[in-house]
Amino acid sequence: MGKLEAYVRKGERVTIRDVALGAGVSVATASKALNEQGRMTVETRERVQRVAQRLGFRPNAMARALVAQRSFTLGLLTNDTYGRFTLPVVAGLSAAMADRGVSVFLCAVEDDPERVRLNLNAMEDKRVDGLVIAGKRIDRALPIALPPQRMPVVYVNAACPPQGVGFVPDDDGGAYAAVTHLLGLGRRRVTHVSGPRDFEAVGLREQGWRRALDEAGLPVPKAALFGSWSEGFGYETGHALMRTPRAADRPDAVFCGNDQIARGLIDALMHLGVRVPDDVAVVGFDNWEIFAQATRPPLTTVDMELKELGSQAGLTLLDMIDGKPVTEGLQRRPCRLAVRQSCGGQAR
Amino acid sequence: MGKLEAYVRKGERVTIRDVALGAGVSVATASKALNEQGRMTVETRERVQRVAQRLGFRPNAMARALVAQRSFTLGLLTNDTYGRFTLPVVAGLSAAMADRGVSVFLCAVEDDPERVRLNLNAMEDKRVDGLVIAGKRIDRALPIALPPQRMPVVYVNAACPPQGVGFVPDDDGGAYAAVTHLLGLGRRRVTHVSGPRDFEAVGLREQGWRRALDEAGLPVPKAALFGSWSEGFGYETGHALMRTPRAADRPDAVFCGNDQIARGLIDALMHLGVRVPDDVAVVGFDNWEIFAQATRPPLTTVDMELKELGSQAGLTLLDMIDGKPVTEGLQRRPCRLAVRQSCGGQAR
DNA sequence: CTTACTTGAGAAAACGTTTTCTCATCGATG
DNA sequence: CATCGATGAGAAAACGTTTTCTCAAGTAAG
Missing domain, CATH: 1.10.260.40 (lambda repressor-like DNA-binding domains)
Incomplete structure (x- = not known):
């Protein structure tokens, strides 16, 4: 030998x-x-x-694929080029897939139908077994005309056609958990400051906020405040809130629609000498680490478990490919509250 | 018919x-x-x-690949799971590749040799034509034992073995351009505040800063200040700088090692009532849009042209695959200064 | 009317596997 | 000793292309 x-x-x-x-x-x-x-x-x-x-x-995986009529390959198509939402999704997806010998083609497309077509063709030619379509907001579809050959598709953070399969974070539930946590810490006047109203996520988060207040028998302090997803809006709103004439009408907690707003709001409170969390507790949404960690104090925020979402999407896709039955329609997966210091300690 | x-x-x-x-x-x-x-x-x-x-x-691309002995497929292996650096790189890479009918497998690995091995094997089995290895700092290699079959490899933002081919931003040049720009606007006391000294990029950026000052015949105001890449460090340093006893010794511009430091520094200056850019101009590094846009005033900063880096890496890899000669070793690609308001206008 | 090219098109091999047959061989059984 | 079922192993087809031959028919030249 x-x-x-x-x-x-x-x-x-x-x-x-x-x-x-x-x-x-x-x-x-x-x-x-x-x-x-x-x-x-x-x-x-x-x-x-x-x-x-x-x-x-x-x-040789290709020779194998040829006879097995199965490439053990997936395509991921996303229009979230900045990657803030998609990146954790693909991390979760590709990790879960790697363990099963499945590789993932990444296609980042702007919303240009031409390039979508190009990438979709490439995926079809390479005979991917399935497709994950990931977006950045749950109420918008990607400009995609799927190839005629029906190929299993799973949507993540994107609108999903009637018969499709999709995964999104449970915005309502996440908001509910955040507000409930604040209430549990003794806060009673919890205001909500969020992004543009035409985002479905904004509506859902508001709904969770309302629901938590209702269940606690608390009045909704004032209508939620809607603006843009920016730090600037958070900053302005922080100032505006503290201009409320009677101190007793001012919130003792603010639940923000995302971490950027929360950060701007905290900055404003700091400038005004309002202590966070002692005077006002703040909770964000997204758990975008780079923001959540950088605020002083570090931000308590709702984590959408995007990695989990990605791996779930992948596993479901594999099931579809194997012809196993999967639950149809949009699934809202639970969020997790990442507790840091901006909401005040248990000891209150 | x-x-x-x-x-x-x-x-x-x-x-x-x-x-x-x-x-x-x-x-x-x-x-x-x-x-x-x-x-x-x-x-x-x-x-x-x-x-x-x-x-x-x-x-069927696989049948084709089988006879052509060429899969028109690349692997991208990265340990930058947060994706801040790698994301633009892969965007540039996959866009350039899509135009040429080449698809890219994405493998995000933590620095776990086990998973690196797993993904590398998958790439080898799928017969990728080449590999891009992307890191997050130019002086660290990934824990990679390349497969015995020599396969073309290009490194991006990562250390590159002696005979290898790699691309990194020209940190020195970028710094030089930033400082030169400040000098051109009339600034004379330009301080440098940067990250941890053991990053090679920190040394290179310092070198560019020094070079610009030297060529202008200006004294180096004081040794550069090294700390961490965080907003917190920028904030502290902003305060420290303004505590300099004689006002004439205080800088009239600060060149920061990254955008987070710049942001923290600007925050500190604001708190102290120092006007940016009127009293002190600030320039950052990275052009991390989300930070650069959110600072008040918006941050002038060095863009590393990561997308460009990605597409260059891809094109070079294709050349290597085609057996064309490519220039060996690490190539430092030019950066671009993204001018916003934090450095003051031309009209000064 | 041969001869010699050119032209259009098909047969078959090759790429690297998996899988379904088929076929010897062997030990056991009657 | 003939028969039978089990066992180990190989031949060949299949997957979907590309490419190299080969070949017949047509055309131009002698």
């Missing part, structure tokens, strides 16, 4: 033929030995496996 | 056989017709193409 390497042609990759030759068996037997299929002596099986090992044989 | 669709088996994908059958030619002829190869009547060629068109034929 010394000159085994003689069987592989110089510079060429090791194929199953080389293994078969080296082990003195046919290609068919080699294949069966390596895949633990078919009948043969343990001696033969092990010999083949030893040879494959020594030669560093790695089966 | 009415019932052409009869040639494709129900539910199956259209293959070149279906096209051949439909056009009444052999598979070989069909292939040649579609690829504009070989000799045949224009009539035949066009007929085949028409049929392919009507049937929506898309050649």
